[in-house]
Structures are given as C-alpha cells and as structure tokens.
Amino acid sequence: MELYNGKPYWLTTYPHAPAYPKLEEDITCDVLIVGGGSCGAQCAYYMADTGLDVVVVDQRKVGHGSTCTNTALVQYLGDKMLYQLVNSFGETNAIRHTKLCEQAIADIKSACNALHIDAEYVQRASLYYASCEEDVAKLEKEYGYLQKHGFMADMLTEEQIGKWYPFKKRAALYVQNDGELNPYKFTIGLLEKAKQKSVRIFEETAINGKVFEEDGAIFYTKTNHTIKAKHVIIASGYEGLNFKKDKNALLTTTYAIVTNPVEDFSSWHERTLIWETARPYIYMRTTADNRIIIGGLDDDMISPTEREGKLPHKRDKLVGEFQKLFPNLSVRPEFYLGAYYAGTHDGLPMLGHYEEMPNCHMIFGYGDNGLVYNMLLAKITRDVITKGTHEALDIYLHTRPMMQ
Numbered sequence: 001m002e003l004y005n006g007k008p009y010w011l012t013t014y015p016h017a018p019a020y021p022k023l024e025e026d027i028t029c030d031v032l033i034v035g036g037g038s039c040g041a042q043c044a045y046y047m048a049d050t051g052l053d054v055v056v057v058d059q060r061k062v063g064h065g066s067t068c069t070n071t072a073l074v075q076y077l078g079d080k081m082l083y084q085l086v087n088s089f090g091e092t093n094a095i096r097h098t099k100l101c102e103q104a105i106a107d108i109k110s111a112c113n114a115l116h117i118d119a120e121y122v123q124r125a126s127l128y129y130a131s132c133e134e135d136v137a138k139l140e141k142e143y144g145y146l147q148k149h150g151f152m153a154d155m156l157t158e159e160q161i162g163k164w165y166p167f168k169k170r171a172a173l174y175v176q177n178d179g180e181l182n183p184y185k186f187t188i189g190l191l192e193k194a195k196q197k198s199v200r201i202f203e204e205t206a207i208n209g210k211v212f213e214e215d216g217a218i219f220y221t222k223t224n225h226t227i228k229a230k231h232v233i234i235a236s237g238y239e240g241l242n243f244k245k246d247k248n249a250l251l252t253t254t255y256a257i258v259t260n261p262v263e264d265f266s267s268w269h270e271r272t273l274i275w276e277t278a279r280p281y282i283y284m285r286t287t288a289d290n291r292i293i294i295g296g297l298d299d300d301m302i303s304p305t306e307r308e309g310k311l312p313h314k315r316d317k318l319v320g321e322f323q324k325l326f327p328n329l330s331v332r333p334e335f336y337l338g339a340y341y342a343g344t345h346d347g348l349p350m351l352g353h354y355e356e357m358p359n360c361h362m363i364f365g366y367g368d369n370g371l372v373y374n375m376l377l378a379k380i381t382r383d384v385i386t387k388g389t390h391e392a393l394d395i396y397l398h399t400r401p402m403m404q
Contacts, residue, residue, distance in 0.1 A: 001239050002304040006311060006337025008068040009258040009291075010184035014117075017188050020062060023202040023225055029055040031385065032219060032229035034243075036062035036203055038070065038183050039363055039374040040235035041190035045111060046382040047233075048197035055227065056191065056199060057219075059206035063187040066237045069339040071256050071295045072186075072371060073273050073285050074108060074179035075126055076101035076151075079368045080347025081277075083141040088346060093395050095149050097348060100392060102151070104375040105179060111375075112181065115189035120182040120288040124273050129161070129172035131278035136171045138277055143173060152176035164269035167325045178273055180285050183371060210243075212357050231385050234352075234362040235374075238342045244352060244362055246398055247345075253302050254280075254341040255314040256295035257333040258287070265290070267328055274325070282321045292331060294318045298341065307338040314338065342366040349373035351380065351396045361385070364398075 020036075031047055033040045036058030047054045058065075076098055078085075085094035112121035130136045139155065146153040153175045162168040191201055209220035216230045234240050241249055265271055265286065275283035280298035287293060297314050299307075315336040322331060343366050344350060352362030361381045365373035376392075383390040394400070 003066050004069045004337050004339035005304055005308040007335050008337060009335040010068045010182060013182055014185050014188065018192060020201040020203040023057060023205040023221055026226045027055065028228040029053045031231045031233065032227050033233045033235050034207060035235035035237060036201065037065045037067035037237055038187045038371055039237055039365055041187040042374045042378040043233050043235050043381060044194035044199050045190040046378050048194040048199050050382065050386050054199045056201045057205045058203045062191060062203045063184050066339065067183050067187050069337055070183040070370065071293050072181050072183040073283060074105055074181060074371055075273065075369055076105055076372060077175060078347065079343055081138060081142050082145050085347055086145065096392060097395055100376045101369065101372050104372045108375050109179065115193055117185050117189035117192060119186035119189050121179055123177065123179045125270060126175040126178045126273040127172050128175060129169040129276050131276040133170060135277040139171050139173055166267045166328055180273065212360060214358055216359055230359060232360045233381055234360065238340050240362055240364060244354060246352060246364065248350060248398065249364060249366060250343045250345055251301045252341050253299040253307055253338060254295060255297050255318065255338045256293060257315055257318050258335040259292045259331040260334050261290040262292060262329055284322060294322045311336060311338050349377060349396060350398045351377055352398045
C-alpha cells in the first residue's frame with residue numbers, strides 16, 4: 001500500500017535512528033504485534049511490563065509508514081464533536097470515551113518523560129474556532145458538555161480572540177491540556193524502551209500468510225519463516241484493513257506541509273494548536289525547531305497517482321489558508337505530502353475481535369486523534385490479553401451499534 005506521496009519531515013529529525021534485524025528464523029512467542037509504527041510501539045510499551053514474551057514485526061523500517069506522516073496534534077476532542085457523540089452513543093459513553101482520551105494524553109506525557117529519546121512533547125492548549133456563524137451554536141453545545149463534566153475549557157468571544165491572535169472569529173473553544181510531539185521519535189523511543197524489557201523487534205519483515213487456531217496463530221513471512229503466537233495484535237494502522245475490512249472504517253486522503261523555521265511567534269498566543277469547525281477542516285501547530293505544520297483539505301480516497309498530481313495545488317492552498325490567519329508571518333513549504341487517512345463513520349475508534357480470527361486483537365485507532373486513540377486502545381488490549389477484559393471494552397468493540 002503506497003501510504004503517501006511527498007517528503008516526510010519527521011524522518012529528517014532523527015536521521016540516525018536505531019536499526020532492527022530482519023527475522024531470519026522460525027520463532028514462537030506469547031504475543032505477536034504486527035506493525036512497528038506508533039500503534040505497534042504503543043502496544044509494545046504496554047505489553048513489555050506483562051512478563052509475556054512479545055515480538056514486534058514491521059514490513060518496513062519501523063516508523064516509516066503512516067507514522068512519519070502523522071502531524072501529531074495530541075487532543076481529546078475529535079472529528080465528531082462531543083455533543084454528536086452524545087447523540088449517537090448516549091451521554092454516559094460519550095463522556096467515558098472523552099475522559100479516556102484525556103487520560104491517554106496524560107499517559108502519553110508520562111511515557112515521553114520516561115523515554116531516553118526526546119519525543120519533543122509539549123503541553124499546549126487548543127483553539128477550536130467557529131468557521132462560520134452557524135457553527136457558533138455547535139461550539140456552545142460542545143462547551144455545555146465540557147463544562148458540565150469538568151473538562152478544562154473556556155469559550156472565547158470575538159474580542160478575546162482578536163487580542164490573542166492576528167485574526168478574529170465569532171467564537172472559539174480554548175481547550176487546556178492538549179499537546180504536540182514528534183511521532184517518529186516517540187515511536188522509536190517506545191520501541192527502545194520495550195526492547196530494554198526483552199521485547200524482540202524485527203523490521204523489513206513482511207507477513208504474507210496466516211492461520212488462526214483455537215489456541216493461537218501461525219504467521220508466515222515472505223522469507224518463508226513462521227511466527228507462532230498465542231495472541232496476535234494487528235497494529236498496522238490503515239493497512240490493518242488488508243487483514244480485515246470493517247464497514248465502519250472510512251479511508252480518505254489528506255495533505256500537510258511543514259514550513260521553514262519562523263523567528264517570531266509573538267502573534268500566536270502560546271503557540272496553541274489551532275483547528276476549526278468546518279468539515280473537512282484546516283489545522284496547524286508548531287514544532288520544536290520553530291516550523292509550522294499546516295494540514296487538511298481532505299479528499300475522498302484517491303489513487304496515489306491522483307494524489308501526487310494534486311500535491312502542488314494542495315500545498316499552495318494550505319499556505320494560502322494559513323496566510324489568511326497569520327498574514328504577518330512569512331512562510332514557505334519546505335516539506336509537503338499527501339497521505340491516506342482513516343476515520344470511522346460513527347466517530348469512535350475500534351477494536352476488532354472477529355470470530356474467524358480467535359485470539360486476534362485488531363486496533364483501528366482511526367480518526368484525527370490517532371496517537372491518543374492508539375494509546376487508550378493499546379492499554380485496553382493489554383488488559384484483555386492479561387485479565388480477559390476491560391471495563392471500557394464495550395465502547396470500542398466493532399460490534400457496537402452503528403449510528404443511524
């Protein structure tokens with residue numbers, strides 16, 4: 001699967017990352033994690049403390065799939081607004097999900113602090129502004145639920161926004177305790193931490209066959225080696241759909257640019273994450289070396305060839321959208337790409353437990369908060385494997401009722 005076109009920025013930030021061997025023998029383990037990107041690394045991080053024999057495999061160099069295209073805004077509010085999740089799943093489950101996302105952000109921060117590699121985690125607030133007059137009421141509904149359930153958020157007026165930024169919008173939510181990080185360094189850091197605890201990691205090891213049995217599974221590599229495992233976690237990101245398609249999953253195309261370093265951020269209040277209520281939306285954040293990431297302009301899923309052809313136009317339009325908000329900042333795109341992106345129709349990430357795949361746990365951390373979703377789903381999966389269940393499993397199972 002050709003996951004992206006263009007040049008990823010994140011790989012340039014850690015050019016001498018550790019290398020891992022290819023699998024060159026038949027092995028057995030308790031838990032096989034298929035995927036060495038951010039999701040697989042987050043699973044390895046949690047599984048490393050269970051005392052189980054854990055193996056991670058990736059068909060590429062680890063972190064070289066969708067992880068290196070992840071723009072890594074770490075937020076607990078998602079593509080579907082909280083009031084919409086309440087309408088779909090009820091207030092209890094919608095708030096449970098949002099609280100779990102909030103906790104996952106705290107877990108990400110804690111993990112970053114424990115790594116030997118600096119994942120460049122910075123706590124940020126988010127500015128979530130109304131794209132048009134009609135969306136002000138949506139933000140008011142959102143704010144009502146956030147306030148009711150103790151989330152740290154404020155509603156800003158047009159005047160308040162204008163004092164903090166070089167643009168004005170009718171209204172915006174100002175959400176505390178979000179963050180940003182470097183997803184490539186985060187992934188490598190988690191894998192190195194897991195490796196220290198005896199997790200075995202193999203890259204450039206492609207899977208091309210599998211057999212599921214009642215007491216485990218056998219996975220076959222392209223080099224004719226076997227991996228026998230009692231449990232399997234499919235943590236392959238968007239390529240998880242190659243293992244099992246799910247009607248709730250929605251694959252689309254998105255675009256992003258990374259600019260030249262900027263010297264003066266004084267007009268950008270506290271370097272907040274910024275996004276909007278429009279769908280699809282434009283979003284932006286800053287980086288540790290003072291660049292700006294701008295993303296959005298999503299399309300329905302298109303071929304890699306079409307995606308590549310659209311890149312110059314999308315690149316220039318993203319610059320233009322940024323300049324509408326920050327006309328005082330001179331930027332040019334030094335990196336840009338188009339990539340596959342996945343969400344779900346009902347707005348929540350999923351765990352797939354399928355009858356024909358016993359002892360297999362499929363993680364579909366799909367949505368605009370993939371890093372956060374993967375963290376909470378990895379934690380749930382660890383508990384399902386070691387304890388048999390998790391109290392929030394019912395929220396994320398693929399068998400949950402679909403929104404009408």
